[in-house]
Amino acid sequence: MNKKYLPSALILYLNYFIHGVGCSILGQAVIKEALAASWGVQVMAITAISAALGLGRLIALPFAGPLSDKLGRRISTAIGSGSYAIYLIGLALAFNAGTHGGYQIAYICAIIGGIANSFLDTGIYPAVSEIIYKAPGVATMGIKFFIAIAQMLLPFVLGMTVATTAAGLTSYNTLFFGCGIIYIVLLVLVMIFPLPDSDAKAEGKKEGLIASLKHTHFSVESIAMIIIGFTCTGTFQLWLNCAQNFAKENVGWADPSVMQSYYSAGTMIALIVTALLTRKIKDVRFILVYPVICLATMVVVLVGQTKPLMIAGAFIIGWAGAGGLLQIVTSVCNMLFPKIKGTVTALVMIASSLCNYTILTAASKMQPSQVMVMNIVLTAIGVVLGLFVNLRYTKMVELSKED
The missing domain is CATH 1.20.1250.20 (MFS general substrate transporter like domains)
Structure with missing residues (x-):
């Protein structure tokens, strides 16, 4: 691995560290209860918000991959980071909206969160494989490792970020806002630090997506x-x-x-x-x-x-x-x-x-x-x-x- 890409790899992995929190928060019973109380719905109704994440993934994956190959890993990852920030900060705003459309806002934000996940997958998976090219399997398993660490730490983070609103509701907005802001920082960093496919484009023109598909044998x-x-x-x-x-x-x-x-x-x-x-x-x-x-x-x-x-x-x-x-x-x-x-x-x-x-x-x-x-x-x-x-x-x- 070229040492100049080491900071870039860390930034990419940190995206998935925060993703480990983002993809798990709606599955936590305490957060479900807090959101349900704010929106005036049954706790199990929050499951539909989780399902919207999957819907967002299915919507975005068909074009997220080709865009990653055509525009580069940097753009794909940046779109993912920015969209994830919208999802997480949107959950906090949806909580504040309460029964005045909060549930609907959260559903839309969750779809955006699923879209974010798709762009992160199609940008970061290939990028870390290109950075750690001698051990691509290790590179991609590192993604799962960062997710697992975040999920293991999440119960402790929940205890640190819980608060009570003036109306007496339990709130985890500190966690939502905090993770959203971190994603904005990661978006800025990923636009600054070098990535292998960007350097390759600078050295020579890469074969277009349509041309490469024509020459690819899907056996x-x-x-x-x-x-x-x-x-x-x-x-x-x-x-x-x-x-x-x-x-x-x-x-x-x-x-x-x-x-x-x-x-x-x-x-x-x-x-x-x-x-x-x-x-x-x-x-x-x-x-x-x-x-x-x-x-x-x-x-x-x-x-x-x-x-x-x-x-x-x-x-x-x-x-x-x-x-x-x-x-x-x-x-x-x-x-x-x-x-x-x-x-x-x-x-x-x-x-x-x-x-x-x-x-x-x-x-x-x-x-x-x-x-x-x-x-x-x-x-x-x-x-x-x-x-x-x-x-x-x-x-x-x-x-x-x-x-």
């Missing part, structure tokens, strides 16, 4: 890679959202909340260990091995149905399912399509976003045991796709070189 193997973005997301999202319900209803565990701690611990440790392993093992191998581990774990949990197995399962799924697998898939796709990294990143993230919406919607209408079975089937499909990609990986590399 069956590459389509399989993009679909894995769907299956691997389903693995950890279904576990994260439904495994505790399975523990309650099928295992008889009254309070399985401790599973979240083991899940997070598995994710954090995996990011470090996997980053070290990718130095000696090809990134593509993890696309097969980790889903196999997840599949075996869920089958054992479904059959065994005991507290120790649930705890072990939470740790293992946190490791093999959420510990950077999606980031590795994105990294491998970027290596196979070096000329349109932003577009390929968008395709993987579109698959991931579609999974979040469709699979979780389906799970909401099923029993916990049925959800576990669905997760096993979905993960098994990911294993088959991972095996196919590994068997055809050499051919895929040859095609990318021809491009």
Whole structure:
């Protein structure tokens, strides 16, 4: 890595550190209760605001990737930072608006927040891969690491930023305003510091997006890679959202909340260990091995149905399912399509976003045991796709070189 890009990499990662807070705040019970009280709605109604984030991602991803490839990582990241500032500061303004349109303002801001996430993904994922070009898998897993650290610290930050308004309402506006202002600062910094693709443009004209797409072969193997973005997301999202319900209803565990701690611990440790392993093992191998581990774990949990197995399962799924697998898939796709990294990143993230919406919607209408079975089937499909990609990986590399 060129040392002149080190400050730039830190700035890019800090965007995701704050994103770790931004994408989690609406899932916190205390914040849901505070917003619901201000807007005069039921607590569960806040879930619709969270869903708007996914809607924003799906709206922006189809054009965020091409714009990143055409205009550069700097512009894409700047749009993402600015939009995220609007989302976070908008939540504070929506809270202040109360029953006078506050809920509607928050919904619109959440859509903008989802759009922001898309531009950050298609700008920063390729950018860090270009900066840490000798270890792109490590570079993209670093994104997940910064998100995980922020999410781990969030409960402590909530306690520091809580306040009471003159009307007696609980408010977290300090957190919303603070994170929004930080994003504005990051926007300014990302426009100042150098990025590899900007330097490349200065040295010579880069092939246009349309031309590069014409010369790109979207083979069956590459389509399989993009679909894995769907299956691997389903693995950890279904576990994260439904495994505790399975523990309650099928295992008889009254309070399985401790599973979240083991899940997070598995994710954090995996990011470090996997980053070290990718130095000696090809990134593509993890696309097969980790889903196999997840599949075996869920089958054992479904059959065994005991507290120790649930705890072990939470740790293992946190490791093999959420510990950077999606980031590795994105990294491998970027290596196979070096000329349109932003577009390929968008395709993987579109698959991931579609999974979040469709699979979780389906799970909401099923029993916990049925959800576990669905997760096993979905993960098994990911294993088959991972095996196919590994068997055809050499051919895929040859095609990318021809491009």
